[in-house]
Amino acid sequence: MATSAKAPVPQEADPLTGVRVAAPVDWKGRKTTPDNLEILVLAGHADSQGMEGAGTSGAAVDRGGARPMDPRMRDELFWNRRIRDAVARTGQQRGLQIRSYEPDQLTISDEDDPRTNWSEGRRHHDAGGYALEIHFDAYGRHGFGSGLIPNLRSPATRIDESLALNFGRYPLNFRGGLGAPRRGISILEIGKLEGQLEQKLRDPRSRNAVVSALALRIVTAMELGMAKAPASRLLSSPPDADDSAPQGRDRQTSAEDG
Template sequence: MPVHTWLRRRRVSLPLLISVLSLMVLAQAAEGPPKANNWLPDTPKATIRPVEGADHCPQAGQPDPLLGARTKQPGRWLGRQAVSPTLPIVVMAGHADSQNMPSAGTPGYAVDVQRQPPMDAAMRDELFWNIEVQDEVVRQGKEAGLNIRGYRPPALTIRNDNDPRTNWSQARTLSARGEYILEIHFDAYSPHGFGSGLIPAINRPLNRVDEALGQAFGRFPVNFRGGLGGPRRGIGILEIGMLEPPLETKLRDPATRDQTVECLAERVVNALVKGVS
């Protein structure tokens, strides 16, 4: 029953009214402060943190003991646009839909020059390592609290670039929705390759994730080779390094393969964390 109705029916005296109201205030205080919007579910806040550096991962340097030389065609761009900590990040493996085509990726120094067998007869060695690093980046990225996932086309050879299953088509759609697309690559061996670095997307303003990756790996010019098809569709192409010794040797050696992939992915993930933080 409302208090004013109760008081009206009983003609309560002023001293008694004051006593009743005082007791009500004390009772409410004992319950603690009111809980706002109790009917709303709790919304957990994402905790984003860098990957803790493993002892076996070398620190960045010039030249870099892990990545090798940076690109010989440095860009001068800066990524300044802020992004949300919950920015959706999609990681792709470069050349995952273009095997048995001119754009299949580099075979690598070991296969092309040393005549060693490929890691997988169904694909170029570059794609093999692109996939290995892609999977590890997604795994570590989730552990770091990033809003990250991978995409892999269902076929190794899709000859129509506009097929909705290709990296390019997926990137065009996802980038238009504001998602960040990162495609993992290894550059050709020297003297054909350039070195590590990010070729940024050219269909949107450059942001702080681009900047963090540029700081960690190096920067290719924005319009590298006149503007590549991937960047025109929203893909940031990350050249991890040239697929040659000593990096390629560490990848191919079963004794150092896993830790090398882990260290490469750690470098990528920590740059992504820095970009969204």
């Protein structure tokens, strides 16, 4: 992590999505995207259930003893899929060229199998599109918080920039470069799967409203990144975050959680 003389500031927390990742700003998305940009939205861990990299079970299950939302999958995937579908639906309603992808297999052991998220995302990126994979981060000290990790296969776009301004900004080479970003897919960590966010998702009375609100927030941020307005008109940047996010520490939940 970069060093700086900045005094630590309290980590900013969003009332719904909780704490943002605290990391120094080491990238900026400047690349503009074409008017006819096609967007692909993926659900993180959709094809890696029952193997390393299955995602987080969430605090309700791991700490609270709650039943998983769906016994076939970690709770993170359950919510990633709900958000993925809502983002695609909302984006289509608002006139974006956006689609979702479902591998239709909860476990695909070969990550380069043509049906995986990563293969589909890489094809989409290499054809000139923008690919975004939805995630929730691990709870407690196993996670870092909400934020955007840009694709590493080409320069970060203004869509990445807009999402980072809205949700937070992970370092460009987070954990040495994750599988998805190396294949041209940007990762959005919506928030840690714990606390208010998880409770409101699990509560049937608030679930649909929370899913819709998160989807609208994501779509609106993408729209702002595609707009012709100068980058300075994007949502204002959060205060400088401190440098305290620990890296490379031992994570008790599985290595790819979140």
